[in-house]
Amino acid sequence: MASWGEASESRLIGKRITRLSGKDKVTGKAKYTFDINRPGMLYGRILRSDVAHATVMGIDMSEAEALPGVKAVIPLIEIGNKLRYQGQEIAAVAAETDDIAKDAIRLIHVDLEELPHVVTEADAMADGAPQIRDDWASNQSEPNIREDGNLEAGFAEAAVEVEATYHTAVQTHVCLETHGHVAEWEDEQNLTVWASTQGVFGVRNDFAQHFELPANQVRVITEHMGGGFGSKFSPGVEGHAAAELSRISGKAVKLMLTRKAEHLVAGNRPSMTQHVRAGATRDGRLIAYDMKGHGTGGISSGAGFQAPYVYHVPNLRTEKVNVATNAGNQRAMRAPGHPQASFAMDSLMDELAEKLGMNPLEFRRINDANEVRQAQYTLGAQEIGWHRRNSVAGSGTGVKKRGMGLGSGLWGGGGGRGTEARVTINSDGTVEAVTGTQDIGTGVRTVIAIIVAEELGLAPTDIMVTVGDSQPGLPSGGSGGSQTTPSVAPVIKTAAAAAKQKLFERIAPLLDAPVGDLRVGTGTIYVVSDRTKTITWQQAAGQLGMESISEGGQWDEELRQNGAAGTQFAEVEVDTETGALKVIKIVAVQDCGLAINRLTTESQINGGVIMGLGQAILEERFMDPYTGRMLNANLEDYKVPGTFEIPEIKSIVFDTHRKVTGVGEPPCIPTPGAIANAVYNAIGVRIRELPITSDKILTALVEKKA
Amino acid sequence: MSDKEKKQGTNISRRNFLKGVGTGTVAATVVPSVLIGSEQAAEAQEGGAISSATIQLNINEKSYEVEVEARTTLLTVLRDGMDTSGNNVDLTGAKLICDRGECGGCTVMVDGQTVYACMMLAMDAQGKKITTIEGLANGDDLHPVQDAFIQHDALMCGFCTPGFVVSSAALLNENKTPSLDEIKDGLSGNTCRCGTYPFIFDAVKTASRKM
Ligand code: FES
Numbered sequence: 079m080a081s082w083g084e085a086s087e088s089r090l091i092g093k094r095i096t097r098l099s100g101k102d103k104v105t106g107k108a109k110y111t112f113d114i115n116r117p118g119m120l121y122g123r124i125l126r127s128d129v130a131h132a133t134v135m136g137i138d139m140s141e142a143e144a145l146p147g148v149k150a151v152i153p154l155i156e157i158g159n160k161l162r163y164q165g166q167e168i169a170a171v172a173a174e175t176d177d178i179a180k181d182a183i184r185l186i187h188v189d190l191e192e193l194p195h196v197v198t199e200a201d202a203m204a205d206g207a208p209q210i211r212d213d214w215a216s217n218q219s220e221p222n223i224r225e226d227g228n229l230e231a232g233f234a235e236a237a238v239e240v241e242a243t244y245h246t247a248v249q250t251h252v253c254l255e256t257h258g259h260v261a262e263w264e265d266e267q268n269l270t271v272w273a274s275t276q277g278v279f280g281v282r283n284d285f286a287q288h289f290e291l292p293a294n295q296v297r298v299i300t301e302h303m304g305g306g307f308g309s310k311f312s313p314g315v316e317g318h319a320a321a322e323l324s325r326i327s328g329k330a331v332k333l334m335l336t337r338k339a340e341h342l343v344a345g346n347r348p349s350m351t352q353h354v355r356a357g358a359t360r361d362g363r364l365i366a367y368d369m370k371g372h373g374t375g376g377i378s379s380g381a382g383f384q385a386p387y388v389y390h391v392p393n394l395r396t397e398k399v400n401v402a403t404n405a406g407n408q409r410a411m412r413a414p415g416h417p418q419a420s421f422a423m424d425s426l427m428d429e430l431a432e433k434l435g436m437n438p439l440e441f442r443r444i445n446d447a448n449e450v451r452q453a454q455y456t457l458g459a460q461e462i463g464w465h466r467r468n469s470v471a472g473s474g475t476g477v478k479k480r481g482m483g484l485g486s487g488l489w490g491g492g493g494g495r496g497t498e499a500r501v502t503i504n505s506d507g508t509v510e511a512v513t514g515t516q517d518i519g520t521g522v523r524t525v526i527a528i529i530v531a532e533e534l535g536l537a538p539t540d541i542m543v544t545v546g547d548s549q550p551g552l553p554s555g556g557s558g559g560s561q562t563t564p565s566v567a568p569v570i571k572t573a574a575a576a577a578k579q580k581l582f583e584r585i586a587p588l589l590d591a592p593v594g595d596l597r598v599g600t601g602t603i604y605v606v607s608d609r610t611k612t613i614t615w616q617q618a619a620g621q622l623g624m625e626s627i628s629e630g631g632q633w634d635e636e637l638r639q640n641g642a643a644g645t646q647f648a649e650v651e652v653d654t655e656t657g658a659l660k661v662i663k664i665v666a667v668q669d670c671g672l673a674i675n676r677l678t679t680e681s682q683i684n685g686g687v688i689m690g691l692g693q694a695i696l697e698e699r700f701m702d703p704y705t706g707r708m709l710n711a712n713l714e715d716y717k718v719p720g721t722f723e724i725p726e727i728k729s730i731v732f733d734t735h736r737k738v739t740g741v742g743e744p745p746c747i748p749t750p751g752a753i754a755n756a757v758y759n760a761i762g763v764r765i766r767e768l769p770i771t772s773d774k775i776l777t778a779l780v781e782k783k784a
Numbered sequence: 785m786s787d788k789e790k791k792q793g794t795n796i797s798r799r800n801f802l803k804g805v806g807t808g809t810v811a812a813t814v815v816p817s818v819l820i821g822s823e824q825a826a827e828a829q830e831g832g833a834i835s836s837a838t839i840q841l842n843i844n845e846k847s848y849e850v851e852v853e854a855r856t857t858l859l860t861v862l863r864d865g866m867d868t869s870g871n872n873v874d875l876t877g878a879k880l881i882c883d884r885g886e887c888g889g890c891t892v893m894v895d896g897q898t899v900y901a902c903m904m905l906a907m908d909a910q911g912k913k914i915t916t917i918e919g920l921a922n923g924d925d926l927h928p929v930q931d932a933f934i935q936h937d938a939l940m941c942g943f944c945t946p947g948f949v950v951s952s953a954a955l956l957n958e959n960k961t962p963s964l965d966e967i968k969d970g971l972s973g974n975t976c977r978c979g980t981y982p983f984i985f986d987a988v989k990t991a992s993r994k995m
C-alpha cells in the first residue's frame with residue numbers, strides 16, 4: 079500500500095520550501111496572460127450595457143469600423159434579445175492599440191428599450207415586482223425544504239430560544255489579474271489561447287466545442303495567473319470574443335476585462351439572509367432549528383448555503399430560496415456558501431450560549447461531533463488566551479474595548495481522479511515532471527517538485543516542472559474545491575516511484591545487487607545491504623544513454639483524504655466613540671492533512687483568513703435601486719483588505735494524518751463568525767449583518783444606550 | 785524652449801505640441817480624468833486631435849525612443865510600447881490592476897520616488913530616471929528585498945508582487961529600520977488579494993537587516 083512514509087523519514091515533504099516561481103515573480107519576469115505580447119497583436123475591448131434591464135433594438139457599429147486602427151468589430155448579442163444586468167456584453171472590437179479600442183467602443187451606437195429592473199433582494203421580493211426571469215414563476219425559485227426529527231417536540235424540550243436574522247452582503251472576487259485571454263490562430267484549424275484560468279483543460283475543451291475543433295487542435299497556456307478564487311473556470315463571453323476577433327482579423331488578440339467589468343460580470347459571492355429560531359436544552363444541547371432564508375446570485379441561481387452548519391441539531395426545518403435580481407451571475411467563491419453559513423451559525427451559537435449562561439467554547443464542545451475540531455478548540459483557546467475574554471460582554475472599561483470570539487468550518491478537499499502526469503529521467507541527470515494542472519498561486523508547481531525530489535533523492539530545484547499547458551496532452555482537473563494538490567500529488571508520486579523503479583532496474587547489474595536492495599540517498603543511489611556500493615545520481619542517469627526513462631502515474635486513494643476541519647479565534651478592539659473596528663489577532667487552527675510544503679500552506683491559511691476578514695469588516699457590492707448600477711465597481715469604493723487591516727495572524731498547520739488534503743478554501747470560512755462574536759464580546763451589542771462597519775457599530779451602540 | 789525642455793530631449797515643447805495639434809473632435813473625451821487639473825489636461829480639453837510625439841525615456845539605465853500620444857501613460861509605454869526601431873519595450877513586470885491609483889500594482893521608481901505608472905503621463909517622465917521591477921536586481925544578484933520575498937514566501941499568485949517589491953525597496957531607501965507600523969504605512973498604497981501581507985511584513989524586516 080502506497081504511503082507518504084513517516085514524518086521522520088521525510089527529507090523534504092512537510093518542510094518549509096520556497097517556491098520555484100519565486101525568482102520569476104520577484105523580478106517581474108513571470109509572464110501572466112496579461113503580459114503576453116505577440117507579434118502584431120491587437121487589443122480587444124467589449125462594449126457593455128450601462129443599464130440593468132433593456133431590450134436591444136439596434137446596434138450600429140459602422141463608425142467604429144471606420145476608425146483607423148480598428149481591425150474587427152463583432153456584435154455579442156442579437157437584436158431583440160434582452161440585456162439583464164449592467165455590464166452584459168453588447169459588442170467587441172479589436173484595434174492596434176488599447177487606446178484605439180477604447181475610442182472605438184465609444185463609437186458603437188446602441189438603441190435600447192429600457193425595462194423595469196430590480197437589483198436588490200427587497201425590491202425583487204416585493205409584491206408587484208417586475209418579473210425578470212421568464213423561466214421562474216416569480217423572482218424567487220421554488221423553495222428547497224428540509225425537515226428532520228420533530229420540530230415542535232424539539233422546541234418543547236428547549237430551555238432557551240433565540241430568534242434572529244443574519245445577513246451577509248454580496249462580495250466580488252477581485253482577482254488582481256482580471257479575466258482575460260490572448261488568442262491566436264496558427265491557421266483555420268489551430269488555435270492557441272493564453273488564458274487566465276483555473277482550468278486549462280476545461281478551457282481547452284470549451285474552445286474546441288465552441289469553434290467545432292478537435293480538442294487537440296486547441297492549445298491553452300496558463301504559465302502564471304493572477305488569482306481566480308473560483309471565478310475563472312470557463313472562457314466566458316470575453317474568451318470566445320477574443321478568439322473570434324482573432325479569427326476575423328488574422329492577428330493575435332489580447333482581451334482582458336477592465337476593473338469595472340471584473341466587478342460587474344466576472345462572478346460574485348451571493349448574499350445570504352437567514353431568519354432563524356433555535357432552541358437549546360438546559361444542559362446545552364442544540365435541540366431545535368427553524369430557518370427560512372434566501373440569497374441572490376444575480377440573474378443566476380446558486381445562492382446556496384448550509385444551515386445549520388457544522389453542529390448537529392436533531393429537530394429542524396429549513397427553507398431556502400434563490401432570489402433573482404438584475405445583477406451579474408454569481409460564481410463559486412472560495413468555499414462557496416460556507417463563510418456565510420458559518421457566520422450565521424456561529425453567531426447563533428454564541429447567542430444561545432449566552433442565554434444559557436454558558437461559555438461559548440463549552441457550548442460548542444457539547445454540540446460538535448468533529449474530533450479534530452475538539453482538539454483545535456483546546457489549542458486555539460490557549461493560543462489566543464481565551465481566559466482573558468470578557469465573561470460579561472461589553473464589560474471592558476475605557477473608550478476602546480476588546481473582545482474575543484470563535485468560529486468553525488469544515489471543507490472537503492480530498493481530490494479526485496482524472497489527472498495524468500509523467501516523470502522523465504534523462505541521461506544528463508535532469509528530471510522533468512509534467513502534468514496539465516495549473517498553478518493559480520497556491521504553489522502546486524513547487525509541491526510537484528518536492529514530491530519528485532523526495533522520491534528521487536534530489537533537490538526541488540533539480541526538477542523541471544511543467545504545468546499550465548494543454549499541449550503535452552496530460553489532463554488534470556480545474557483548481558477548484560481545494561482539489562489541486564490532493565488530485566495531483568498521488569499521481570506525481572506514483573509516476574516518480576515508477577521512474578525510480580525503472581532506473582533501479584537499469585543500474586542494479588552495475589551495482590551487482592538485487593533491484594529491491596537499491597535506495598536513493600541525497601543525490602546518490604546505494605545498496606542497502608552494502609553501503610560501500612554507492613553511485614551518484616549523475617552516474618546512474620548516465621547509464622541511460624540515448625534512452626530517457628519516462629513513466630506515468632496513477633491515482634491512489636490511500637495517498638489523500640477528504641475533510642478539513644478548522645477553528646478560528648479572533649480578538650478585536652472597538653473604539654466606542656468612532657465605531658472603528660480593529661482586528662487585533664486571529665488564531666487559525668486548520669486541519670491540513672499532510673502539508674507537503676509547510677511554508678506555502680501557511681501562506682494559504684494567512685490568505686484565507688485575510689479574505690474572510692475582508693468579508694467580515696469591509697466588502698460589499700452596493701447596488702443603486704434607481705439606476706440599477708453597481709455604485710462601487712472599482713478598487714477605491716469596493717474595499718479589500720490593505721496593510722492597515724492586517725492583524726497578527728497565527729496560522730497553525732494542524733496536521734492530523736499523513737494523507738494529502740487541499741486547504742485553499744477552508745481557512746476563509748470561520749473568520750467572519752469569529753470576528754462577529756469578538757465584536758459582541760467587546761461591546762455587548764450584536765451586529766448580525768456583514769460587513770461589520772463603523773456605521774453599524776455606532777448605530778448599535780446608540781440603540782443600546784437608548 | 786526652456787532649459788528643462790531641452791534637457792528632456794524632445795524637439796518640440798510640450799506646450800507647443802499640445803497647442804499645435806489641429807482641431808479634431810476626440811481629445812476632450814479620451815484624456816483620462818486623472819489628468820484634470822494638470823497643465824496638459826487643461827490644454828487638451830480645449831480641443832485638439834490625438835497626435836503623437838517622439839520622446840526619450842531613461843528606463844533601467846537604458847534609453848528608449850518611443851512615440852507617444854498626449855494621453856499615453858508611462859505604464860502603457862512600459863508594457864505595450866514599441867521603440868522607434870520597432871522593438872517592444874516589453875517591461876511587463878508592472879501591472880495595470882485598478883487603473884486609478886488605488887492598488888500600487890504599477891509602482892515604479894521615478895528619480896528614486898515611487899510613482900503609480902498608471903497615473904503618470906509618459907511625457908512627464910522625460911528626463912527622469914525610471915526604475916522598474918526589472919531593473920532592481922544587479923544582474924543575477926537580487927535586491928535584498930527580492931531575496932527576502934522569496935525566503936518568506938511573500939507572494940502567492942505574484943501579480944501584486946512587483947509593485948510590493950518596488951514599494952518595499954523604496955521604503956527601505958528612506959527608512960533603514962522600519963517598525964511594523966512604518967512598514968504598514970509605507971506599503972499602504974499596495975493591494976494584495978491573495979493575502980500575502982503577513983509574510984510581506986516579515987520579508988521587509990529581514991531585508992532591512994540585510995541592507
Ligand atoms: S494600476 Fe496603477 S495604482 Fe492600480
Ligand code: FES
Pocket residue numbers: 254304305519939940941942943944945975976977978979980
Ligand atoms: S500574491 Fe496574488 S494578489 Fe498578491
